[in-house]
Amino acid sequence: NAGVTQTPKFQVLKTGQSMTLQCAQDMNHEYMSWYRQDPGMGLRLIHYSVGAGITDQGEVPNGYNVSRSTTEDFPLRLLSAAPSQTSVYFCASRGALQNEQYFGPGTRLTVT
Amino acid sequence: GDSVTQMEGPVTLSEEACLTINCTYTATGYPSLFWYVQYPGEGLQLLLKATKADDKGSNKGFEATYRKETTSFHLEKGSVQVSDSAVYFCALSDPYNQGGKLIFGQGTELSVKP
Numbered sequence: 001n002a003g004v005t006q007t008p009k010f011q012v013l014k015t016g017q018s019m020t021l022q023c024a025q026d027m028n029h030e031y032m033s034w035y036r037q038d039p040g041m042g043l044r045l046i047h048y049s050v051g052a053g054i055t056d057q058g059e060v061p062n063g064y065n066v067s068r069s070t071t072e073d074f075p076l077r078l079l080s081a082a083p084s085q086t087s088v089y090f091c092a093s094r095g096a097l098q099n100e101q102y103f104g105p106g107t108r109l110t111v112t
Numbered sequence: 113g114d115s116v117t118q119m120e121g122p123v124t125l126s127e128e129a130c131l132t133i134n135c136t137y138t139a140t141g142y143p144s145l146f147w148y149v150q151y152p153g154e155g156l157q158l159l160l161k162a163t164k165a166d167d168k169g170s171n172k173g174f175e176a177t178y179r180k181e182t183t184s185f186h187l188e189k190g191s192v193q194v195s196d197s198a199v200y201f202c203a204l205s206d207p208y209n210q211g212g213k214l215i216f217g218q219g220t221e222l223s224v225k226p
Contacts, residue, residue, distance in 0.1 A: 033213060042217055043156075044216075045213045048213060058213060099146075099161060099163055101212070101214060103157070
C-alpha cells in the first residue's frame, strides 16, 4: 500500500492564480481531510469528507474548495491564491471504525 | 470548544536524558488522545494513542497515560536518542464531531544532542 499520497511536494504561485492540490489514498478509507500547518499553530482543519459525494467545512475553509467523486481521491482547490495561503498542506484519511488518521507527506505552498 | 495545550519548545536535551512533554486538553465529550511526531521535512506519523481514561499508549520507548481527572496526556521517555529529534504534536479527536477531526496543540520541537 502506498498509503496517502500528495502531489505536488512544492509549489509557488502568484497572487490570484488557481491550482489544485491532489490527494489519494489506497486504504479504502471513508474519511478524508485537509489540514494546513502554520508555525506555532499546529494543524487546522480546512475541509473534510465522510464519504464519496459528501464534503463539509472545517475551521478555516475560506478560499478553498473540495470535492469527493471517488473514495480514493480528495483534491483541494485554491480558487484565487493569496499570500495568507502560504502554508504546508496535509491530507489525511481514516477508516470509519478507526480513531487514528494517516497523513500524507505534505505540499509546501508559497504564494507571492 | 475543544482545545489542546502543550508545553512550548524548543526543548533541548542531551542523549540518554529523560523527556516529558506536557499536554492538557479541554473537551465536552469523551475524546481519543494522540501523540503525532513530525521528523524534519516529513509528514506526521502516529506515535501513540489512548482511547479512554486510564489507557496507556506506548511505542518506541515513549509512553503517555490518559488522565481524565487532570485532563492530561503527557508524553514521556526514559532515555532519548539523537534520532528522537523532531516536532511532537498532542491531539484529540471526537469521532462524532466533524468526521473525527483532529484538534492539535501547537507542537513542541525536541532537539537531542550527542
